[in-house]
Amino acid sequence: MPHRRRAVSPIISTILLVAVVVILSATISVFVLDLGSTIQADAPYIEVSGEFVAAVDDGEQAVAITLVAGDTAQTDQLYVSGSKSLDIGGRPSSSSTPANDAYASRREKFTEASGDNPPQVGIGETWEAGETIYVDPEGVADGVTISIYWTSMSVEGVNPGTPAGDTTYKLTTVEMGRSS
Known part of the structure; x- marks a missing residue:
């Protein structure tokens, strides 16, 4: 009996890809927004x-x-x-x-x-x-x-x-x- 390989369906791979992008976007935006809040005002010249x-x-x-x-x-x-x-x-x-x-x-x-x-x-x-x-x-x-x-x-x-x-x-x- 031949052995058949099954791939993940295209719908599941798309959902996983979107989830990874959302998690990365959220992580990066939290880092960038936190970094922006710690920037000090410039000293006057x-x-x-x-x-x-x-x-x-x-x-x-x-x-x-x-x-x-x-x-x-x-x-x-x-x-x-x-x-x-x-x-x-x-x-x-x-x-x-x-x-x-x-x-x-x-x-x-x-x-x-x-x-x-x-x-x-x-x-x-x-x-x-x-x-x-x-x-x-x-x-x-x-x-x-x-x-x-x-x-x-x-x-x-x-x-x-x-x-x-x-x-x-x-x-x-x-x-x-x-x-x-």
């Missing part, structure tokens, strides 16, 4: 200029850092750090809360405030072109290097604050040379 200004203490100097060009940045996501301890604040000559190196720390958040007062830098919720922050390094300002950082979430806690989020980027560094 900024260009700044720095200049010496008179500080509030003993005839020393503070540094005025002006956003010259670039993206608007959320101030609650920004902080500064220097080659020496520093304090961030308002204009030394006309602010009720000027930058003062007596309150210096290694890291200062842009939204630094005492009590229920508004942030000392006085620029609002965003840092926009033309706006200036003031930084008073501990001791002499000559030769200080000041870096501005952005973090993917708000800087948490009280001053000096702790950067939060998965990513932190150094946006720019201002190197202050010897004043004349």
Whole structure:
């Protein structure tokens, strides 16, 4: 008696093929959608200029850092750090809360405030072109290097604050040379 081979019918093979495609599509779409939800926002691009200004203490100097060009940045996501301890604040000559190196720390958040007062830098919720922050390094300002950082979430806690989020980027560094 001859042995007959039987193949799977075309209908069953089509159903199996469709099932495999559906399962692969679902698996790939879950992976892609999950990957998309973890993408972080891009750090802003900024260009700044720095200049010496008179500080509030003993005839020393503070540094005025002006956003010259670039993206608007959320101030609650920004902080500064220097080659020496520093304090961030308002204009030394006309602010009720000027930058003062007596309150210096290694890291200062842009939204630094005492009590229920508004942030000392006085620029609002965003840092926009033309706006200036003031930084008073501990001791002499000559030769200080000041870096501005952005973090993917708000800087948490009280001053000096702790950067939060998965990513932190150094946006720019201002190197202050010897004043004349």
